Amino acid sequence: MSQAYTPGLTITPYTVIRKTRRLPLKGEVLVRIGERVEPATPVARAFLPGEVHIVKAGEILGVAGEDLGRYLLKREGEKVERDETIASATSFFGLSRRVVRSPVKGTIENISPLTGNVSIREEPKPILLCAYVEGEVVEVLPNEGVVVEAKGAFLQGIFGVGGERWGKLLVAVNSPDEEIREVKEEARDCILVGGRIGSEALKRAVEVGVKGVVVGGIYDEVLSDFLGYDIGVAITGQENIPLTLIIMEGFGDLPLARRTFQLLKRFDGFSASINGATQIRAGVVRPEIIIPHKEEIPSYKERFPERLVLGTRVRIIREPYFGSLGEVVALPSELRVLETGARARVAEVLLEGGERVVVPRANLEIILEK
Amino acid sequence: MAEAILAVDCGSTTTKAILFSDGGGWHLVARGEAPTTVEAPFDNVMLGLYNAVRELEELTGRQILEGEKFLIPASDGEGVDLFLATSSAGGGLQMLVMGVVKSMTAESAQRAALGAGAIVVDCIALDDGREDFQRIQRIRDIRPDIILLAGGTDGGTITHVLQLGEMLSAAEPRARLGNLPIPVIYAGNRDARGEIEKMLGDKFHLIIRENIRPRLEVENLGPAREAIHELFLQHVMRQAPGYHLLMEATTHPIMSTPNAVGRMVQLLAKELGGNVLAVDIGGATTDVFSVFSNTYNRTVSANLGLSYSICNVMVEATIPNIQRWLPFDVSPQQLRGALRNKMIRPTTIPQTLRDLYIEQAVAREALRLALEHHKSLARSLVGVQRERTVGDLFSQITGGETLIDMSKVDMIIGSGGVLSHAPSRAQAALMMVDAFQPAGITFLAVDSIFMMPHLGVLSSVMPQAAGEIFWRDCVVPLGSLVAPIGNLKEGEPALHLKSKRYEEEINFGEMRLLPLEGEEEFSLRPLRGLDMGEGRGKEVVRRLKGGLLGLIVDCRGRPLQLPQQDEKRKEWLKRTYTALSLPLPGEKG
Numbered sequence: 001m002s003q004a005y006t007p008g009l010t011i012t013p014y015t016v017i018r019k020t021r022r023l024p025l026k027g028e029v030l031v032r033i034g035e036r037v038e039p040a041t042p043v044a045r046a047f048l049p050g051e052v053h054i055v056k057a058g059e060i061l062g063v064a065g066e067d068l069g070r071y072l073l074k075r076e077g078e079k080v081e082r083d084e085t086i087a088s089a090t091s092f093f094g095l096s097r098r099v100v101r102s103p104v105k106g107t108i109e110n111i112s113p114l115t116g117n118v119s120i121r122e123e124p125k126p127i128l129l130c131a132y133v134e135g136e137v138v139e140v141l142p143n144e145g146v147v148v149e150a151k152g153a154f155l156q157g158i159f160g161v162g163g164e165r166w167g168k169l170l171v172a173v174n175s176p177d178e179e180i181r182e183v184k185e186e187a188r189d190c191i192l193v194g195g196r197i198g199s200e201a202l203k204r205a206v207e208v209g210v211k212g213v214v215v216g217g218i219y220d221e222v223l224s225d226f227l228g229y230d231i232g233v234a235i236t237g238q239e240n241i242p243l244t245l246i247i248m249e250g251f252g253d254l255p256l257a258r259r260t261f262q263l264l265k266r267f268d269g270f271s272a273s274i275n276g277a278t279q280i281r282a283g284v285v286r287p288e289i290i291i292p293h294k295e296e297i298p299s300y301k302e303r304f305p306e307r308l309v310l311g312t313r314v315r316i317i318r319e320p321y322f323g324s325l326g327e328v329v330a331l332p333s334e335l336r337v338l339e340t341g342a343r344a345r346v347a348e349v350l351l352e353g354g355e356r357v358v359v360p361r362a363n364l365e366i367i368l369e370k
Numbered sequence: 371m372a373e374a375i376l377a378v379d380c381g382s383t384t385t386k387a388i389l390f391s392d393g394g395g396w397h398l399v400a401r402g403e404a405p406t407t408v409e410a411p412f413d414n415v416m417l418g419l420y421n422a423v424r425e426l427e428e429l430t431g432r433q434i435l436e437g438e439k440f441l442i443p444a445s446d447g448e449g450v451d452l453f454l455a456t457s458s459a460g461g462g463l464q465m466l467v468m469g470v471v472k473s474m475t476a477e478s479a480q481r482a483a484l485g486a487g488a489i490v491v492d493c494i495a496l497d498d499g500r501e502d503f504q505r506i507q508r509i510r511d512i513r514p515d516i517i518l519l520a521g522g523t524d525g526g527t528i529t530h531v532l533q534l535g536e537m538l539s540a541a542e543p544r545a546r547l548g549n550l551p552i553p554v555i556y557a558g559n560r561d562a563r564g565e566i567e568k569m570l571g572d573k574f575h576l577i578i579r580e581n582i583r584p585r586l587e588v589e590n591l592g593p594a595r596e597a598i599h600e601l602f603l604q605h606v607m608r609q610a611p612g613y614h615l616l617m618e619a620t621t622h623p624i625m626s627t628p629n630a631v632g633r634m635v636q637l638l639a640k641e642l643g644g645n646v647l648a649v650d651i652g653g654a655t656t657d658v659f660s661v662f663s664n665t666y667n668r669t670v671s672a673n674l675g676l677s678y679s680i681c682n683v684m685v686e687a688t689i690p691n692i693q694r695w696l697p698f699d700v701s702p703q704q705l706r707g708a709l710r711n712k713m714i715r716p717t718t719i720p721q722t723l724r725d726l727y728i729e730q731a732v733a734r735e736a737l738r739l740a741l742e743h744h745k746s747l748a749r750s751l752v753g754v755q756r757e758r759t760v761g762d763l764f765s766q767i768t769g770g771e772t773l774i775d776m777s778k779v780d781m782i783i784g785s786g787g788v789l790s791h792a793p794s795r796a797q798a799a800l801m802m803v804d805a806f807q808p809a810g811i812t813f814l815a816v817d818s819i820f821m822m823p824h825l826g827v828l829s830s831v832m833p834q835a836a837g838e839i840f841w842r843d844c845v846v847p848l849g850s851l852v853a854p855i856g857n858l859k860e861g862e863p864a865l866h867l868k869s870k871r872y873e874e875e876i877n878f879g880e881m882r883l884l885p886l887e888g889e890e891e892f893s894l895r896p897l898r899g900l901d902m903g904e905g906r907g908k909e910v911v912r913r914l915k916g917g918l919l920g921l922i923v924d925c926r927g928r929p930l931q932l933p934q935q936d937e938k939r940k941e942w943l944k945r946t947y948t949a950l951s952l953p954l955p956g957e958k959g
Contacts, residue, residue, distance in 0.1 A: 052540035054502040054533070065529075109540065114565055115532050119540050159714045220706040232682030233673050234713050251710035280678050280716060318718040319708065319725045340726040341793030341953070344719060363718045 009156040009286060011260055013297040017154050017290055019133050022145040024048070027127075029140050037131035037148060039166040039273050044129045044145045050106055050122030057100045058116015061089040065116030072118075074108050080120060081105050087118070132164050133273045134292045152292035153267060155248070155260060157214070160276025160287030161227065161236045162244030167191045167211035169291065171268045176216060177255030183208050191272055191289075193264045195255045199225045205243060212244040212274045214264065214289060217254030237277025237285075244276040246287045249315075254323050257315075257367055267291045308361060314349060318363040325367065326351040372451035372832070374399075374444045376434060377824035378422065379627055380406055380415055380457040380616075383653070387422035388824045389430055389450070396835040398843035401819055402426035407612075408459040414612035415459060416619075440619050452831060455620045456823040458627035459610070463488040463602050464546060466514040468538070470521035470530040472497050475558065478582045479520040481747065482557070482591040484668050486598035487629030488516070489655075494537070496530055502537060509541035515606045517543075517552060517574075518594060519566070522559030524584045531558040535569045542573060548609035551575045553601045557582045557594040575605070602626055622831055628657055630826030632668050634840065635659040635783075637829050639666075641837060644780030647806070648822070649737060651786035653677035653716060656736055658744040662773040667748035671740040676788050677716030680732060684709050687735035694932055695731035695804065697943035698724060698955055723955035726793070730801055733788045737805035745772040777809040777855060777903050777928075783845065785817035795918050796883070796950040799848045809855045809928040810903030811894075813915060814848040849886065849917030854900035857927040864925040865902075866895040879942070881949040882923045886916025919950075 027046025031037060057072070058065045071089045080086055080102040087100040102120055110119040135150030170190040172180045180194035183204040191212035192205060199222050205213055224230050227239060248260055256264075272291045279285040308314070312328045330348035336358065337343055344360040351357060375390040385406045389399040402425030407418035416438070423434050433448045434441060441449025465488040469476025476495035483490050491512050494505050519538065521531030538554070545552045554574040556566050563578055570576050579593040603623055607613045617624060625633075631650065639646040639661035648659040654675040659668045673682040684692065689702045700708075708728055712718065720726040750770030784790070784802050792798040798816050802808075821844040829836035854865050858878040865876045869892045876882055895909040896902045902910040914921060926946070933939040947954055 049542075051503050052506045052537075054506075054536065054540070110536065112532070112536060115529050115536065117533065117536060119536060121540070219703065220710045221703065230681070230685045232679075232685040234678050234681065250714060252707040278714075280714060317711065317715050318721060320722050322711070338720075338793075339722050340720055342719070342726075342791075360719050360721055363721060365715075 009158065011155050011257070011263065013153050013263055013266070014151070014293075014295065015154050017133065017135075017150045017152070018138070019135075019148045019150070020141075020145065021129055021132065021148060022141065023127070023129055026143045029142065029144075029146060031137050031140075031146060033137055033140055035137045036135075037137060038134055039130065039132055039271075041131045042128045043131050043137070043148070046127050046129075047124035048127050050124050051104075052109065052119050052121050053103050053106070055086070055100060055103065055118045055120060056116065057087050057118045060100050061087060061098050062091075063089060063116065066113045068111065068113060068116050068118075072111065076108050076111055078108050079106070080108060086120075132166070132275075133290050134271065150290060150292045151294070152290060153263060154291075155263065155289040157246040157248045157287040157289070158250055159234075159236075160244065160246040160278050161223070161231070161239050162212070162241050162276040163237050163239075164273065164275045165191075165211045165244045166271065166273040169193060169264060169267055169270050169272045171265050175255075176258055176261035180213070180215070183210065191274055193256075193261075193268075195261075196253065198222055202226050202245075210243050212246065212276075214246045214248065214274070216247075216249045216256035216260075217252050218245075218247050219253075220251050223251075234278060234280040236279075237275065239276075244274050246274060246276055246289065250317065250323075252323065259367070264289075267293065308347060308364065308366065313367050314347075314364045315367050316349065316359055316363055317365050318360075321349075321351065321357055321359060324351050326357075328364075329356065372444075374432070374450045375452040375454065375828065375832075375835075376423070376426075376440070376450040377454045377828055378419055378456070379630075379820075379823040380408070380419065380455065380459040381627065382406060382408075382459050382462070385415075385418040385422045385459075386820070386824075387419070387426045388821060389426055389432065389434075390828070390835070390839060392835070395842070396832075396838045398821070398839060399432075400426055400429040402429060406459050408610065412611075414615075415457075415610065416612045416615050419616065442621060451621075452828075453619060453621050454824070454827045454831065455616060455624045456627045456630040456827050457607070457610075457613075457616075457624055462628070463516070463598075463606060463626050464491050464512075464514050465489065465516045465518060465598070466492055466494070466509065466512060466543075467518045468494040468520065468534045469558075470496050470534065474586075475520045475522065475583050477747070477749075478589050478591065479518050479557070479594075481589075481667065482520075482582055482594040483518055483598065484670065484747070485591060485632070485666065486595040487602075487626035487632065487668070488598065489670055489672055494534070496533065506537050506541045509538060509543050513544055513546040514552065515546055516598060516601050517554045518598070519554055519556050520558045520582050520594075522562065522581075522583075523586055524560045524581050526559055526561075528559050528562035528565065531562050532565055532569070535562075535566050539569050539573060545609070547606065550605070550609070553577060553605050555579055555594055555597045555601070557597075560584075577601070599629070622827070625823075625827045625830070627823045628659075628668060628670065630823040631657070632659050632666065632826070633829050634822045634826040634836065636661055636666050637833060637837065638781070638783075638840070639664075642780055645778055646781045646783070647774070647779050648783040649740065649785070649789075649802075650817075650820070650822075651676065651733060651736060651740070651784075651788055653787075654679050656740040656786075658740050660744065660748055660774060662748070662775065662778070665748075665773055667744065667773070669740070669744040669747050671736075671743045674736040674740050676729060676733060676736065676786075677712065680709050680716075681713045683732050683736045683739070686739055687732075691735055692728075692731045694939065695734050695943070696727055697940050697947060698727075699940075700724070700728065723953060727955065729788065730792070730797060733801050734805040737801065741774070741806055745774045748773045776807055779808055779812050781813045781815065782806060782808060783815045783817055783822075785820050785822060789816050790818060790820060794952060795846065795848055796952055799851075799919055799922060800946070800950060800952070803851060803853075803922070803924060804930065807853075807928055807930055808851060809853050811910070811912060811914065812851045812853070813917075814851055814922070815845045815917070816848065817844055818846045819844075847915065847917030849919040849922050850914040851922045851924060852892075852894060852902075852914070853924040853926075853928055854896045854902055855928045856896075856900040856906070857929075857931055858898055858900065863897045864900055865923065866897060867923065868893045868895075876923055876925045878925050878927065879945070880923075880925050881946050882925075883919055883950060884921040884923065886914070886920040889913050889915050892921075
């Protein structure tokens with residue numbers, strides 16, 4: 001089980017990406033195989049059963065459940081309007097009249113003679129599923145959805161917040177370690193790329209109407225400030241926030257990896273689809289950036305090893321050398337005793353500054369740059 | 371007569387296979403492990419299991435598999451006689467529980483589900499503060515494996531429990547796995563059975579069991595728990611990827627992992643004739659098991675863990691509560707960054723002492739919060755058929771008192787990576803002592819390689835063998851802890867301790883380790899009004915068991931009161947670390 005940790009995050013300039021677009025419940029598929037779709041193209045729709053509201057009619061009228069039928073003005077299956085009277089009762093020789101009104105527009109689903117409750121179901125809500133990525137429909141899942149195939153660059157981040165969005169890529173900095181400080185009006189509807197971002201610039205991005213932000217690192221305080229709360233469990237994507245934020249490298253003062261920056265720079269101005277959804281526990285969902293294009297560029301994966309070998313370029317992802325880059329210069333087979341007293345499999349790494357350090361292999365990440 | 375037993379635990383991340391054998395008593399032979407393969411792209415639990423067993427074959431030289439067939443029974447040194455399994459893979463057994471009153475039938479339903487090894491994804495009650503439509507929406511959103519519906523006492527009003535039934539009927543939730551109707555166990559007012567059947571019979575796989583609260587003063591969890599066990603096997607497990615093969619291969623029914631651990635804890639408490647607390651702290655969740663006054667309880671704190679859930683511990687415990695356990699300065703910004711990075715890269719390991727102590731500080735807080743959660747649910751009126759007097763009813767209505775008394779716990783067993791694999795056993799002991807604050811006399815131990823699930827399932831077939839292996843290979847004895855109750859001024863004499871080899875006076879604020887391997891009789895006289903559990907100043911004479919650390923004397927007070935002032939607090943922690951021979955990191959990491 002002890003092996004070098006490679007998170008398996010993909011950063012590639014060209015690949016075939018297949019996205020399964022599935023409705024949450026059965027519905028109708030709106031496109032056919034072979035059809036070209038844009039991110040906003042509706043591909044399927046369904047009707048979500050409306051919410052059920054339980055009205056305590058018997059209690060309101062002061063009658064037993066079994067007697068409720070006599071006072072009801074509506075029957076099961078009948079439609080009702082919001083505030084429409086559904087039952088009424090008169091007492092004290094007609095001096096006092098109690099009425100039960102429907103809290104919503106919907107259909108009477110159930111009248112219970114046992115509890116005296118009336119269930120009213122709201123009208124079904126239509127849900128429209130869009131393609132999310134620009135591409136071609138390659139498979140139809142009858143009544144459920146479609147598979148859309150896109151060709152282009154595909155990048156996975158390490159953590160994100162916010163759901164599916166799309167827009168034009170706009171690289172807002174000149175180097176991978178530069179912070180996004182200024183957000184101009186022209187960034188409206190775009191996906192901004194930078195080394196880092198602070199609270200002020202994030203606020204400005206929201207004001208301008210930016211669709212997404214992609215950065216190397218972020219301070220946790222900035223993220224909490226942006227969300228308005230601290231994230232507890234590492235399951236994201238459902239946040240109700242005005243833009244999607246993707247962190248490529250980690251928390252803290254971390255620049256974008258050079259190769260990632262070069263790749264995003266190359267496609268500056270291209271349309272991209274992004275999703276911040278992250279789930280680190282079993283199943284591992286990471287945030288993604290998809291940039292459809294037609295240029296076939298060989299994948300990095302073919303040129304770089306996925307296993308640690310001598311000469312592998314690595315980044316250290318834990319203290320005391322957190323964020324440092326270097327090259328593996330030795331891979332001793334025996335376990336070494338760490339400062340903590342624990343024994344672990346290690347690698348010797350020559351850091352960019354010339355220092356040679358010993359690091360547990362579990363704390364190394366292979367990076368795709370030379 | 372069995373000679374070799376294979377037991378596997380299919381966890382959510384790792385499948386652990388263990389071989390036990392009988393040769394001069396039952397003992398552990400070897401352990402193999404491999405990543406669990408329940409999730410995509412594998413979608414078959416057996417692949418990971420074969421890998422773990424193959425590792426076991428390599429380590430032992432004993433052939434257990436022939437292709438994908440298990441060699442059962444054993445002959446000529448090959449194969450095994452018993453093949454047992456536990457499972458918590460794929461998120462474990464997820465249940466929704468419903469009851470009329472939050473602190474009464476809903477709480478009983480929660481205890482029934484937790485005790486059967488489930489994770490309770492939500493607890494719906496008519497007084498839970500939500501509107502009906504919110505409850506219905508919630509029931510629809512979560513996709514549980516099993517629903518337990520309780521409410522009302524037999525002969526009482528049926529209206530309220532039927533309201534819950536209506537909600538369930540309106541929501542029509544879908545099962546997490548497969549397309550079969552969700553099993554609903556109805557264990558409420560028996561007079562409502564007919565109506566519930568009419569209401570839910572067509573939409574759900576409805577099973578009716580005895581009421582979990584037939585009367586206000588009686589809790590009867592057994593029948594509902596048995597129904598959960600049955601459904602777990604027959605319904606839930608069959609839907610999980612590859613489990614039909616596992617069910618065919620094992621010689622005995624599969625158990626849910628927490629249920630197996632719970633069995634082992636109960637067996638241990640029975641053997642000791644005392645109170646036991648066990649904890650398993652993982653990456654995502656922390657389980658706490660207890661047997662107090664013969665009553666078994668289990669809770670799971672679903673979002674308290676040290677990898678995926680580490681930031682939830684940070685949020686729930688707050689940064690200052692984590693910082694207070696560190697004998698060095700670390701800024702909130704650094705701490706938040708370190709924990710966030712651990713969350714997104716959960717398989718990294720601490721390389722520096724500072725980093726290790728930060729993780730151990732978080733572990734203390736996770737353990738503390740998990741125990742608080744456990745205390746809140748392990749309340750009076752717990753367990754099977756516990757009769758109460760009429761006079762007790764009043765206190766029950768306002769919420770029973772917790773059964774967990776940390777001055778009456780005889781043994782604490784810690785398990786989970788941060789405790790079992792701490793670089794020093796003293797670190798494991800200190801984490802448990804700081805978090806749980808056991809008082810009086812308590813024996814501390816850790817589970818060496820998380821073998822409790824394997825032994826729990828084995829105990830259902832061969833309890834004696836399970837007991838033998840537990841003491842021989844599973845539990846690592848750390849030693850007895852002696853901790854007087856009360857607080858004095860720093861440096862005042864707190865405890866006079868005497869035995870054949872020792873006569874010591876220990877001051878308040880001090881911790882001390884005394885080498886002790888076997889057992890020895892000690893007289894413990896608490897000074898200046900402190901209490902060893904039998905009254906202020908009363909001497910206690912007891913035979914105490916040692917362990918890897920010996921006898922652990924903790925005169926830092928109960929409850930623990932950490933110095934408020936920052937420098938004093940760090941000094942206080944440094945003294946504790948030094949007393950336990952734990953290294954201290956430099957001020958600047």
